[in-house]
Amino acid sequence: MLLRSHSLLFSVSFVLPLLLVSFVDGKLSSSRELLTDEPDKRVDSGDTDENHDAKLANLQQNLAQLEMATDPPTNDELFTPAASLDVFKNIDPEDFEWINPNNIEAGKTTCGFLNAKLGSDDSIIYPRIKVYMCVQFATNQPAPKGNLVVHCGGPGSLSSCLDSRGNPEFIGQDNVDNYNVISLDQRGVGRSYPSFAHPECEYANYSLPINELEYTKDGIQDILDAQKEVVQECWSCEECGFFMKGTKKDDGTTITLHFLEYSGTLQLAEDLFQFMTHIEADKLSLYGVSYGTNVMGTFATVFPSFVDKFVIDSNMDPESQLLSLATGKAAGKNIRIDYMIYTCRAAQFKDPALCPIEDLRQCLTFTREVIADKTGTQPYLPDLIDLFFNSFGAGNDPTTIGDLCEKALENDVDGVLDDLCALGMCVLDDDPQKRGVGLISCDDYDGLTYIVGVQPTPPGVPYCYAVPVEQYDTYKGVPNLIVEGMDYAGGQTSYNDDMFIRKVLEFQDRQGRNVLIFIGMLMSNYYWPKNIPLPIRGSPLISGIVSGQLYDSDTQYEWTQKMRANFPMTTLLTSQSNDHVLKPGGPCMAHIVDYFETGVPGIVDGTVCGDPYPYFENLQGTNTSNYLFTDLL
Secondary structure, three states: OHHHHHHHHHHHHHHHHHHOEEEEOOEEEEHHHHHOOOHHHOOOOOOOHHHHHHHHHHHHHHHHHHHHHOOOOOHHHHOOOOOOHHHHHOOOOOOEEEOOHHHOOOOOEEEEEEEEEOOOOOOEEOOEEEEEEEEEOOOOOOOOOOEEEEEOOOOOOOHHHHHHHOOHHHHOHHHHHHOEEEEEEOOEOOOOEOEOOOHHHOOOOOOOOOOOOOOOHHHHHHHHHHHHHHHHHHHOOOOOOOEEEEEEOOOOOEEEEEHHHHOOHHHHHHHHHHHHHHOOOOOEEEEEEOHHHHHHHHHHHHOHHHEEEEEEEOOOOOOOEHHHHHHHHHHHHHHHHHHHHHHHHHHHHHOHHHOOOOOHHHHHHHHHHHHHHHHOOOOOHHHHHHHHHHHHOOOOOOHHHHHHHHHHHOOOHHHHHHHHHHOOOOOOOOOOOOOOOOOOOOOOOOOOOOOOOOOOOOOOOOOOOOOOHHHHHHHOOHHHHHHHHHHOEOHHHHOOHHHHHHHHHHHHHHHOOOHHHHHHHHHOOOOOOOOOOOOOOOOOOOOEEEEEEOOOOOOOHHHHHHHHHHOOOEEEEEEOOOOOOOOOOOHHHHHHHHHHHHOOOOOOOOEEEOOOOOOOOOOOOOOOOEEOOOOOO
16 A cells, blocks of 8 residues: 555656646646746736736645545546446447357356457448457446456467456456456457468568578578568469558549458457447456557557556567567577576576476487478477476476487487477477367357467367468468568668668577577568558556566566556566566566556556576475666656
């Protein structure tokens, strides 16, 4: 309670100089001018004493209102309640069509299709597209704390985000009871139509050939030439459903529109706004992680007065320059590898059994070479690193990975493959998981969408998409590149082969590892016909929590700091974890759960959640210690 009172006083001290300002005779004057006894410093030195007294009385009234505004708000004032279930049931089907309206009940989850306008220009009558949206209805109805939209990142995460961010183990039972939680398959993914998942839009293979140790100028040029053909085929694909017809309002002229020009994160924010109006919500609470911070940050930037609670975790760069994004993404992977190797060494100082590995870097290198030799492809290094992280963490026995690394030192290929399989990476078993296909007709299924080959479905639940399951499974990586291609300004690397090649080779010389990630990110809008770069994410009107992890390899902590600076009224929350996005049950996540429950951040700006050597849970005695850092004002 003390922290919340402190935050309130800070807000008053920040806002007070702004409120002690009045318009006098059409001119802006500060309270200092109004209160001065020197006639030549008044707005009008000819004012009568009667006018001056009236102005002073008006100022005193403003001060009294400000004092009232600083009283602790009641629970009803902290939240924006949702409309009744009848409002959800009675949405015009031309705007939003539920698959099974009978499931609109307290405590249930059901989904439907938003018939979204393709664009937002008022001078055009746009065609409609389908965006799949799901609502987990609060146990208490009408939901007293309103509507909470969640997005788990990607682009490419689906409405199954509700399985985590709508789970009481994650966000707390109180929040599940009192918020309607909303998730969706954004444009182009999952069940939404049109779909990005078409062979014509599969990006050129940019992985390093198995017999080459590094990229060359000629090799990169071959990749770029292949990508030019992909872009041409994707944008001209008539079977993909990308070409649509619109009408100009002024003269009725029919115009041709292209779906890919309206498929970025800005359009996702507009879809959320459309749905908000259909459910008669005054505001939405927002919770996004990873790429989801771009989603929620964009909504908060474009529609700041319609935001209630606001949490963004593991933040993307709030600016929209692709070269900077690619550099940060790739360099972050290197930071994570180096920190893991350091942590192993540091653990050995205390107890050699905590990391029984003689040379972790050699172990990683040899394991990667073994996978490449057996599969004929260069393995994606971050996946391998994640395997090592997971083997060390979560209370697992570190000797398991120790056995693998001992065999790597002995150049025992078969032994390394056996241990990899024991750890869950059977490199020769790559059949996608399709459990649940056909058990329920997708025409009748009104539940969450899951990612085939990545997320197992609950028993009896099918994989449902706007295209056949096998097709979606093959091309499910396409949305990430297309959305990034729309959202980010590429600069010279997007249209100049020599500049693209130069940047890749320079990065390879500096960083070495993870150049694959760098070149993949740069390719996302290479030769892309039209970009719609996002606005710089930020607003001085938004309060809430901006959180990040110090050793996050996917979204650098520097980006979290930049995002916090762009939302100056938010509270910075930092985890000392190596992980990407906060996990349930941790000390930082507890602060976010508390914020959604109370409506007020219960922490000071700059709170750091202590984490014991992130890869070895038993290295220190506790993982719940918090360190609070504040600036002296």
